[in-house]
Amino acid sequence: MFVPSLDRCGRGLRDLVTMAAARATGQRILHHLGELTPRVGDVTDPPTSWTPSASKSLELAGHRPEQHPGSAGTALGAGAVGSRAVITTRADGLTLDTDPARIDLDRVHHWLSTDAFWALGRSRETVARSIEHSLVFGVYTPDTAGQLAFARVVTDYATFGWLCDVYVAREARGQGIGTWLAESVVAALEPYRLKRLMLSTVDAHEVYAHAGSSAVSEPGKLMMITAPVSSTAPTDPATGAAKPLPTDPKR
The missing domain is CATH 1.20.5 (Single alpha-helices involved in coiled-coils or other helix-helix interfaces)
Incomplete structure (x- = not known):
């Protein structure tokens, strides 16, 4: 042994x-x-493909959903859903995507500050900052005419989203672009299973109803705080750059 x-x-x-x-x-x-x-399902791991239900909602409208690598972070906005730009193309050649690099800031600022009653007089810096911190949607022509519509969503990609600053160029209205834009926003966010996607409208209820929106059942539960002064961030007298607000994550 x-x-x-x-x-x-x-x-x-x-x-x-x-x-x-x-x-x-x-x-x-x-x-x-x-x-x-x-x-x-985590916010840090957004879906890399459209869910069947999201695809269906676009296909029913005659559109073809796609995705391709975007350039989020290289220009305005966090923009793309996750790290990819969502693209869908209409039969007439119009494209809609979430690539912030394609947003025409000067055009969007002009639209909002001069023709959108809720944003009249809004500064270019405020528009740029709002885009930077939102999921943005743009509608574009197949030629060099450029951008025809804009919308953005403020969201945590988990429970809540606020659809706002929806605007269709006056010369492009009457072509169903607003309805297509609203439906595409809902479809792009559907994989995140937000508990609520909210918006405010004065006269476009029918447009948003096509995308599944309805009036708030108990409006008395909603409250808001309206800023008594301009929401534009204070600027540094020396540089002219905007100073970070107390809630600004860059602070």
């Missing part, structure tokens, strides 16, 4: 302890990595 030496036993015991410690450490590391790894 073989009897190992005490020295060999000691080395063997040390090896077993080392292996056990390594295994435990590895399990902790894997567990930690598991906590950091995005899971399906």
